[in-house]
Amino acid sequence: MTDITILTCQKYLQPGDSLYDQNILLERKLLTDALEARGLNVACRSWDDPDYDWTQTRAVVFRTIWDYYKRFDEFSAWLEEVKTKTQLVNPYELITWNVDKHYLADLETKGIAIVPTAFVDTGSYRSINDVCKSKNWKDVIIKPAIAGTAFHTYKVLESERGDFETLFKELVEERDMLIQPFIETITTKGEASLMVFNGQYTHAIVKKVKAGDYRVQDNFGGTVGPYTPTTDEVNFAQECFAACDILPAYGRADILWDAEGNILLGELEIVEPELWVRSAPESAALFAEGIVNSMSR
Numbered sequence: 001m002t003d004i005t006i007l008t009c010q011k012y013l014q015p016g017d018s019l020y021d022q023n024i025l026l027e028r029k030l031l032t033d034a035l036e037a038r039g040l041n042v043a044c045r046s047w048d049d050p051d052y053d054w055t056q057t058r059a060v061v062f063r064t065i066w067d068y069y070k071r072f073d074e075f076s077a078w079l080e081e082v083k084t085k086t087q088l089v090n091p092y093e094l095i096t097w098n099v100d101k102h103y104l105a106d107l108e109t110k111g112i113a114i115v116p117t118a119f120v121d122t123g124s125y126r127s128i129n130d131v132c133k134s135k136n137w138k139d140v141i142i143k144p145a146i147a148g149t150a151f152h153t154y155k156v157l158e159s160e161r162g163d164f165e166t167l168f169k170e171l172v173e174e175r176d177m178l179i180q181p182f183i184e185t186i187t188t189k190g191e192a193s194l195m196v197f198n199g200q201y202t203h204a205i206v207k208k209v210k211a212g213d214y215r216v217q218d219n220f221g222g223t224v225g226p227y228t229p230t231t232d233e234v235n236f237a238q239e240c241f242a243a244c245d246i247l248p249a250y251g252r253a254d255i256l257w258d259a260e261g262n263i264l265l266g267e268l269e270i271v272e273p274e275l276w277v278r279s280a281p282e283s284a285a286l287f288a289e290g291i292v293n294s295m296s297r
Contacts, residue, residue: 198290
């Protein structure tokens, strides 16, 4: 029997020779080595592998399943089935909660300062203009409640609201959407990602946008660099994880800053986040510890 099966998608089951793909392999190796150092045997499979017997693995760990949001109905059906066959890490309750950005509202009710967010759900359409007027927002970001890598994410200037209304209405007909004020400091300070394993902060990076853009993802020209967070930022990230109903084994808190320098949670990523373990290889041990502790709950 396999102890741990690391989940990926078909594209990254056997990564290519690009630096990006090699980073995926390195991250996988660091985690695999840390788990094997604990006496566990580890496999790696695509989440949608029709021939894999999920009952013969003690647990699955969600990693580079980076196509799930484009195939969400299929993924959801698989998730409902696999939860009956093996243990999920992070747990099923956290995966289903965190996969939908409505979780931000839950965290806000628990006292976590989030980027202000208005949800426009399918069947409850409100125009961008109506939402912005009610919130006194000017430039905003629109994006789906279930998505990744800036999928269907757009910056809408105050003067462009009318131009985006048709697109926004079409998107809301297909999926729940959210509107957030554009946080200007992302163009200067960027967005910091703080990694938290087993409830403990381990390391951080900062993502910067390309000049003239608003997205930090590398496929839009964003860059990544080292970051040393303040004590307040570390405490904030750990508080975000502590606010979850179940302590995640692993994840990251993406933080931004408002015009006054207050810390805001952009997203709490605990489904399949990139974790930059390669920037702090020693953190792999705590990553593995979080997984093992989650399996014993």
